[in-house]
Amino acid sequence: MKIRNDLTGQTFGKLTVKELAEPKIEKSGRKRTRWLCVCECGNEKVVNADSLKSKQTTSCGCIRNPDLVGKSFGMLTVVRSLGRVKKSIHNRMIYLCKCECGNEKIVIQSSLLSELETSCGCDKKENLVGETYHYLTVIEEAPKKKGYRNRCWLCKCICGEETTVPGNALKGGKTKSCGCKRFETKIDEAKHIGEKYNMLTILGRKEKTKYWYCECECGKKTTATLGQLQHDKKKSCGCLRDPNLTGLVVGSLTVLKKDKEQIALKSGIKLTAWVCKCECGNKRSFTVTDLKRGDVKSCGCLRKKEIEEIDREMLGQRFGRLVVIEKSTNQASNGSFYWICRCDCGNTKEVRRRNLIEGIAQSCGCLKSELTSNRMKQITGENHPNWNPEITHEERELKRQTPENKAWRMSVFIRDDFTCKVCGSKEEIEAHHIFNYSSHKKLRYKLSNGITLCEICHDNFHNMYTRKGNNDKQLLEYVKNIRGEEYAKTIEELLKKKEITVINPEAYIKPRYRVFSDQGKETFHVTKTDIKEVYGFKAETVIRLIKSKKPIIQKEVFLTQLETGETKTYKTYREVARVLDTSEHTIRRKAKNIIIDNVFKQYRIEEKVELFFVAQLEHETD
Structure with a gap:
């Protein structure tokens, strides 16, 4: 294989190129040329061609990490290498070294080569032997005390006693003697002997201490510092804390003797108790604090x-x-009783004594409702903040926003029992004008001109006969087509009835409700007052339950005595707890087991829960 740049035989620093090695293939697929090199120390190493040419690599690593075992650096001799330890971002070579004083120390390679560390620290240690600091003379170095970082020294005091003191305490003047000079002050002992502080009289001073011997009025002896005596931190030998109260009279109580058992407080502290006899003949134990304070x-x-x-x-x-x-x-819940009161309106109500005396409760609730209705009457019509004077009475009548229209509408509903006269539905009902509203001004608020229809029947009628020129013939024809001729005659008789006044136009309008339970019970046309009396909920609570679509929960708790079989009904577990003279938590916890033991009687608890749902209907007048 022909090589472009053959480096065989060339020398780079301590490395000599021996032969071509296998190329390195990177992740990108690129091949990098590598050469096998021999170092002067005898080691072989594979190096990239780029590193050789740029002189980035000039040895096998022996220059950077030389073998220092056996070499000396000042007072330190390298014993052995401990390898590399990661410190900061570099891998440092560390060595175990032995000092001339005999101590061993671990040192980093760079610190040895740069001669930053040449000993274990013994050459920097200060020798205090023979030095004198105040009343102490240093004899020799002592082992370190537990909890101290500084070197400790064995010292001899002027009084002859020996003590071990840290070096910084000696040089800083914090320790001046073995303790014999600590309480040598300028206090005149003779001046204080015989002085009396509360129940204590000073007898004399305790040697080499800050304490003074004192005698209490009860005859016992104790020790205290001048500060404790002068600042009333110690007034007696302890007899004030547990005095003898035998024969003491507090109100109707006379203390007889000390109780053997202590009274435990909620915090867990136990206090001494004294048995007292009352004028009525009863005996009871009380703490010292309660008796002395007069509680x-x-x-x-x-x-x-x-x-x-x-x-x-x-x-x-x-x-x-x-x-x-x-x-x-x-x-x-705090133990106060309720009082049964009769209101001027005839209702009865249970009220706490505090609420009566402070004026919080002044009626059964009728006073508040009267004040609210009077306040509402004062802000209706022109007195209302949202009253628009630019709108005429005729425009309000066309929009059907007058109180007369609301009263007429409610009168029609009451006469027809809140039921559609065509299909018999009780939901989403509307008051229909037989002779249309806009064309017959004189008949707008006549009861005989109205009939109750549901929303569907009302819309179907106007879709068939429009909203103009409506009359009684159209209504009878519409009823005849849906329910037949016989039913149409009953409607015609209803329309022929004489005019009657059912509602005062100025009356206050109230919503009506329908209540039905999960067990099939159902009540129609119930007012908020009725709901409050039957279920015990306020009007605001009823409105909130309607909006959230949550039920009213009516609960009954039956308590049966097993021996007699007598059963009583209660509304809450709290009432049952009062009867059995225990806590509500205990009743709830034991109610799961059904049977409850109370002294020598056994009771059985049964709970019945019924859900009631409230739906808002139309309005009624009060």
Whole structure:
């Protein structure tokens, strides 16, 4: 094979070309010429022709990584190579070296060749032997203390004791003695002896410490610092914390003795308890804090008397429109009782005492509805913020936006029982003018000129007879074609009835609702007030449920005593919990097992849930 540039025999640095090697094929398919070379150290290496010509490669690697084993660099002698370790972005060759002092150290190759490191650090260490720092004289170097980075030194104090101190503490002046000079201050001991702080009297100072011997009024001895005494951080030997309260009288309570058992707080702390006897004869245990602060004054009998007095005062009192009748058995979550009150309108309502006293509850709800209706009447018509004075009364009548038109429409619905008189449908009903609205001004609000039709029948009628020139003959003909001649006669008799006034035109318009359950129950023409009384939901809640298409959940909980078979019905688990004198969480958790034990009685719980759906119909007047 003929080669264009034959490099055989040529020398490049320490490499001599021996022969042509197999070419290298790159990913792109290009072939790169390579030569087998022999280095002066005896090693062979395959090198690219480009690297040889550009003098990028001049050895097998012996120049970059020389063998340093056995060579000396200052005080360090290379023992053996540890290979390459990746540090930063370069692969560094590291060696294990031994210092003349006997220590071994791992050093990077570049640091050895550049003579940056020539020892293990012993030549840089400072020798403090023989030096004197304040009251300490350095004897020798000591082993390092646990947790200290600096070198430690064994020192002898002026008092004769030896101690180990870090070098930086010696030179910085942080440690001056073995501790004997620590409490040698200018405090006049004689001046403080005999002084009294709260219940403690100073007797003398403890040697080589900051503490003073003190005697308490109770006779016990203790130690404390001057700071603790002067700043009232220590007032006694500890007798104040657990005093003897025997014979102490607090309100109606008299302390008898110390209780053997401690009272555990919610935080888990246990406090000493004292057995107390009340004037009523009951015995009960209380903590020292409750007795000293006066938080307790009786075993609970005084509170019962106060509650009885409040109950007597509440009966017969008037709060707004409400008069208190009696105390309810129901309790709030915080333990407060409800009061049954009668409103001036005749309704009864259960109200908390706090809401009555603070004026939050003044009626059963009728006062709020009256105020709302009066407020709405004040902003209707010309007083409404969106009132447009540029529109005439005739234009409003043509748009059918008058209160008279709404009242006439509702009157027609009530007379026809909210039912289409042609097909009998109760959904999407409309009030149809028998003599058309625009041509007969005098008959616009006459009840005899209206009839209830569903949207489909209404549209079919006007598609057949248009919206102009309508009369009673067209209506009877339309009914006859759909329902027959006999049914048409009943409609004709309905139209011949005398005029009656069903609705006051100025009456307030309310929506009507249809309620039906998942178990087949159904109620038509129910108002929001009826829904509130039956299901206990407010009007705003009913509207929200209609928009979200969510059901009203009516739940009944049956509690049966197994011995007697007596069954009582409750609306919530909370009421059951009050009866059984336990928590609602316990009732819910144990209700899964059906049987509940309460002292010596057993109960069975059964739950019945029924879903009610509400659909809005047309309007009714109030």
